[in-house]
Amino acid sequence: MHDLPAEDLQTSGLPPSPGPVEREFTVQARTQFQLILRRFLQHKLAVISLFVLIAVVLLAFVGGALWHYKYTDITPDNSVPPSAEHPFGTDNLGYDEFARVLRGTQRSLEIAFTVAILATVLGTVWGAIAGYYRGFADSVMMRIVDLVLTIPILAAGALLSHHFQTAGWWALALVIAGLSWPGVSRIVRGQTLSLREKEYVEAARALGAKDSRIIFRHILPNIMGQIVVVVTILVAAAILIESSLSYLGFGVQAPDTSLGTLIAAAQTSLQGGQWWLFYFPGIFIILICLTVNFIGDGLRDAFDPSQQRVRA
Amino acid sequence: MVTQQQDHQRGVPLIQGRRGTHGRTQPPPSARRPNRGPEATMLAFAVRRLLVSIPVFIVSTFLVFLLVTWGADPLAQLKAKNPPPSQAVINALANQLYINHSLPARYGHWFSQLFFHGNWGPSVQSGTDIGQLLSTSLVLTARLVILAMLLAVVLAIVSGVISATRQYSKTDYTITLIGFLFLSLPVFWFAILLKQLVVNMNNSLNWYWISTYGANTPGLTGWSAFSDALGHLILPTIVLAMSSYASWSRFQRSSMLDVLGSDYMRLARAKGLSRMRVMVRHGLRTALIPLTTQVALDTAAVLGGAVLTENVFGWQGMGTMLVNGINAGDFNTILAWLTVSAIIVILFNLIADLLYGVLDPRIRNA
Numbered sequence: 001m002h003d004l005p006a007e008d009l010q011t012s013g014l015p016p017s018p019g020p021v022e023r024e025f026t027v028q029a030r031t032q033f034q035l036i037l038r039r040f041l042q043h044k045l046a047v048i049s050l051f052v053l054i055a056v057v058l059l060a061f062v063g064g065a066l067w068h069y070k071y072t073d074i075t076p077d078n079s080v081p082p083s084a085e086h087p088f089g090t091d092n093l094g095y096d097e098f099a100r101v102l103r104g105t106q107r108s109l110e111i112a113f114t115v116a117i118l119a120t121v122l123g124t125v126w127g128a129i130a131g132y133y134r135g136f137a138d139s140v141m142m143r144i145v146d147l148v149l150t151i152p153i154l155a156a157g158a159l160l161s162h163h164f165q166t167a168g169w170w171a172l173a174l175v176i177a178g179l180s181w182p183g184v185s186r187i188v189r190g191q192t193l194s195l196r197e198k199e200y201v202e203a204a205r206a207l208g209a210k211d212s213r214i215i216f217r218h219i220l221p222n223i224m225g226q227i228v229v230v231v232t233i234l235v236a237a238a239i240l241i242e243s244s245l246s247y248l249g250f251g252v253q254a255p256d257t258s259l260g261t262l263i264a265a266a267q268t269s270l271q272g273g274q275w276w277l278f279y280f281p282g283i284f285i286i287l288i289c290l291t292v293n294f295i296g297d298g299l300r301d302a303f304d305p306s307q308q309r310v311r312a
Numbered sequence: 313m314v315t316q317q318q319d320h321q322r323g324v325p326l327i328q329g330r331r332g333t334h335g336r337t338q339p340p341p342s343a344r345r346p347n348r349g350p351e352a353t354m355l356a357f358a359v360r361r362l363l364v365s366i367p368v369f370i371v372s373t374f375l376v377f378l379l380v381t382w383g384a385d386p387l388a389q390l391k392a393k394n395p396p397p398s399q400a401v402i403n404a405l406a407n408q409l410y411i412n413h414s415l416p417a418r419y420g421h422w423f424s425q426l427f428f429h430g431n432w433g434p435s436v437q438s439g440t441d442i443g444q445l446l447s448t449s450l451v452l453t454a455r456l457v458i459l460a461m462l463l464a465v466v467l468a469i470v471s472g473v474i475s476a477t478r479q480y481s482k483t484d485y486t487i488t489l490i491g492f493l494f495l496s497l498p499v500f501w502f503a504i505l506l507k508q509l510v511v512n513m514n515n516s517l518n519w520y521w522i523s524t525y526g527a528n529t530p531g532l533t534g535w536s537a538f539s540d541a542l543g544h545l546i547l548p549t550i551v552l553a554m555s556s557y558a559s560w561s562r563f564q565r566s567s568m569l570d571v572l573g574s575d576y577m578r579l580a581r582a583k584g585l586s587r588m589r590v591m592v593r594h595g596l597r598t599a600l601i602p603l604t605t606q607v608a609l610d611t612a613a614v615l616g617g618a619v620l621t622e623n624v625f626g627w628q629g630m631g632t633m634l635v636n637g638i639n640a641g642d643f644n645t646i647l648a649w650l651t652v653s654a655i656i657v658i659l660f661n662l663i664a665d666l667l668y669g670v671l672d673p674r675i676r677n678a
Contacts, residue, residue: 149661
């Protein structure tokens, strides 16, 4: 019937069962990472989004450098619609819109990634420490979080904007990051509070592990799923905030440009018929945020498959 | 070896000790308090949260004060005038604004003026009384924000529930896709696009009821004023509602899915209740709890969206007040805006906490 070696059956001591049931016991073990990767790859939209996002990033950082116009070049063509020479057309002054959109995407992405990294690191460490030590330290740290949350990012960013003009885009990123970490720390604290009561943490403590080791080696790796999802949310939120600030005139300033700055400059061009100046930067913002959100959704499903099936 | 023992000894008893002190701010689920009945516990919880909020608010005003002193220069406009004004004029304004004092003194002055005399301080924008500006702007923006939030909540609940009950159907995918699209849409871009669409529509239909600029047409009374205000409200409300709708519908879908997967739903079906009754009485009621608190927490974010919406549609509300204030370096106006916004954030955080306890008996009686 089946071609299992005879000695295998003898050593296992199981009575020989009919049919190919034994195959169940020969399944290869998968690591946690492989499981997550497989689940992520099943989320088609997320995988497609990942490729699109990588393409956009490459286009912005590599394509922008290779394109035959720079974002500061004034071409002889004023206000021409999209063509082979100018894929996204040009504006009234003759700037090539494709070069400007690529440059804007580059700025927006730089700001978004900086914000995501800074806010995630600060928020994670803050939340983990508060959740792990609880008591007085937790109360004080969480009141600080409450405090930071009372300052609206948009208003603070606008208020401090004239400091960005001398310091550059990273000052803007610093302000956005400095006000968006509390959200991360709340999530991490909540998870840490429940994980610190788990038996394996108790076991680590019994073995004499230091607090820092317990936090960084035992607790944080188990919250990685939530943290990764938070990173994607932060990236999308940072792009929208940066473009909103730039739209209001408080963000990235000329001669530098960002996607929000481009849309602000093109506010009236929709009425004037220069639709390309309005649509292309907007589509790039949507493209980045949409793909990042889909990737986040895929990662959430991959890390926490509990929402996959309805039983009722 | 010694450290190991110390670590081990420290581990267990301290947890017990910490559990006791922690209850001051937020009772952990494991806290055991004497059983005094749900109402008394709830009231004590509310009072405690309120008492914690007051120092948070006061420190927040100080933080905001520091931020504004760092970010705004009320003398900039005057100094930039051509020909430059004399030093005496500059000094007079500085004196009036109380900015030639030390930082703590300035804060103390501002704080006592506001909370003991109800005075927001002088504005550097000519003809502006901050208190008056604040109240008219607040009414205007509140109208927009409340209407938009109502619309967003209703849409979010309906589409979230439909999406969850038909998970992985075509309807679910469509709703999810729309949700993700609005989640990724810059508010101002969508607003400009919608505005232009309606301008074109109005021009081709020659019917201008849906307005694209301002909050109302001055000089109208009675029914025509109401109809006019409504026509002005439609576009900003839709724009503002859609940006919150996106995340709330995702939220509602996921909390509904959590509930649908739970055992008591199966039990309710098993004991013979109709599917509709189970969905509404057992499912939706429970699934609405997380959304309620989320909506309360997101109120501040909606205010941020209102700044952009007002900017596109030319409303003279809180958003315009902030943008004008920052452009003029108007110290006291910005402070007033940030103070009101801090009050709203703290108040709605409090409401979210309390609602959670009121709506969820598992937390109330924990």
